[in-house]
Amino acid sequence: MSRSSTLAILCITALAGTALAFPTPGPDVIVGDLHDVLAYGQTGGISAFSVGTVSCNIGNQRLSWISGNNQHPVIGTNMFRYKVVNGAGRFEQIGQSWLKHGFYALSGSLCSPCGDPTDGTQLGVGCSDPYSASLNGSQSNLGPRSQVNASTGYYPFPVTGVTSPAAIIGRRLQVRNTDLAAAENAGATYFVEGQYVSADECAYGAGAQFNNASFRRVNVSFASNQYNIALNSTTQRQKAAIFAWRDVIDSTVNIQEQDVRSDGRFIIAHKVTQVAPNRWTYEYALQNLNSDRGAGSFTVNFPCSALQQDVGFNASFSHSGEPYDNSPWAANFSTPGQVTWATAQNFTQNPNANALRWGTMNNFRFTTNRPPRNGTATIGLFKPGSGATISFGVQVPRSMSDFNADNITDFFDYLDFVQAFSDSSMTADTDGDGTLDFFDYLDFVTAFSAGC
Ligand SMILES: [Ca+2]
Ligand SMILES: [Ca+2]
Ligand SMILES: [Ca+2]
Structure with missing residues (x-):
């Protein structure tokens, strides 16, 4: 049995277990920083970017980083946008990249002093490893997401069955220009996200694979016939981008x-x-x-x-x-x-x-x-x-028929509605047109009869 298939089985076993109360030893990779961005231009209404990522191992064992087999992390990046449309906010994903394959782990000290430097085939305990935006946007080194099981961290390697990347935008973080244009996105706020997937940490189970995404705000601009992004604020570690909606935009x-x-x-x-x-x-x-x-x-x-x-x-x-x-x-x-x-x-x-x-x-x-x-x-x-x-x-x-808002429809709703209607209370304005009339009564009776 290969190591990777052993890891996959172990991972499922660990996830299925219930012993979550005590700390689990093992490697634990996170995105310590989104530290670098690049814009490449546009093709056919789509712009391409890349985002540099710095990983940290916050676990207590080394994390595998072997370039020649499937025991290295893969790294995906995404872009998101928040904007208000017709009075309501929406936080949406507007772009995704293919996956950078890790190839050599440096022994940096972004998250903590690296006391466990390695030969590059592992990320040492407490150590960090940077990938620039240029590396993460290097087309020939990007693999598809569809071949990766992010739950177990398993993927076949080397990558096969892919076509050559298109010039400028192929495999990179692609975003439609219409999702970036200032005229169509007035007041919008943008974020990028990076996520590592590692079979190695998955094997040790119980949570180490749930903290692998971090986000950071970016600014979008247009100059010299291309969209550009610039880093803003700081990286929010161990938080998937969706948390930006609550933690940055709207508590x-x-x-x-x-x-x-x-x-x-x-x-x-x-x-x-x-x-x-x-x-x-x-x-x-x-x-x-x-x-x-x-x-x-x-x-x-x-x-x-x-x-x-x-x-x-x-x-x-x-x-x-x-x-x-x-x-x-x-x-x-x-x-x-x-x-x-x-x-x-x-x-x-x-x-x-x-x-x-x-x-x-x-x-x-x-x-x-x-x-x-x-x-x-x-x-x-x-x-x-x-x-x-x-x-x-x-x-x-x-439901309209639950007039007293107790989550059930019963005769008390009917009584309460009739009382409100006869009192000329606007709470009985069921069609919301600002006047109380027979149509409101009809709407309520229709909903009440249907139980909804
Ligand atoms: Ca992790
Ligand atoms: Ca009710
Ligand atoms: Ca009405």
Whole structure:
């Protein structure tokens, strides 16, 4: 049995275990700094960048860094943007790169004094290793994401089956110009993210692989016919980019982490914003940190009395010969009481369907006439495995018939509505047009009869 397959099995064993209470020895790589950026220009409406990364080993054992086999880390970078659209904020992924393959670990002291220098085939305990933006953007040394299992850290090596990179943008961190243009993105805030994947640390289990992404704010500008990025602020270590929405932009954003048994982690952020007297925008962002199974659907409660308005979706795009479909997930309201966004095809129909893969984030949104209540969202896992879904609490639209907002529809709601209506209380203005009339009464009775 090869070392890599041994590691993969060990990793799953460790993740499946429950002994998380005590510190686990082992190597633990993090992104200590995003320290360097480059812009390469544009082709066909797409701009290319690269981001330099400095890794640190904060564990208590050395981390493998062997260039000639699959026992070295791979490094991905992403770009994200926050902006306000029609009164509500959205934090979206707008770009992704292929993966830099680590080839030699220096023995630097970025995170702590390096007391364990090595010959370059391992990252010493407490030591750091820098890759410049130029190295991370060197096209011939970049491999596809699709061949990497970010949960176990396994990938075949050497990389095969890839086509030559396109000039300028091939394999690099690609972003559509429309996602960068000042005119279309007034007031936007941009972030880059770096993430290391290492089979070696995964073998020691229980959490070392969940701190491998860090983010940093960048500024975007346009000059000499190309988009440029410049570093801003400082690197936020051990935080996936989705945390920037809450920790940099808006402290009221809710974030939770959901782990898939024997697999990896999803991070879900959401926020409900009242954008008009009778309108609320629900924004959900789902980042797949390192789940190999990926997500194939996302479902939230949506009562039949809720208006469907500005239903939206966003995903970043795979490129440069990755086999994945890039078509957007369609929203489906056909099941009463919920909305589900899903891939165009399931895993059986197409293993390369447009699933939410590791290292990427999707957004789901709608605006409706219903205020929020506590409800449920569900991730449908894409690849088969133990358990098909993960459910967790989020804010969802409250049904019109639940007039007293206690999360159930019963006769008290009817009584309370009739009282409010006869008192000329605007709480009974169910259609939100600012006047109380028979149409409001009709709307409520219709929703009440349907139980939604
Ligand atoms: Ca780690
Ligand atoms: Ca009620
Ligand atoms: Ca009305």
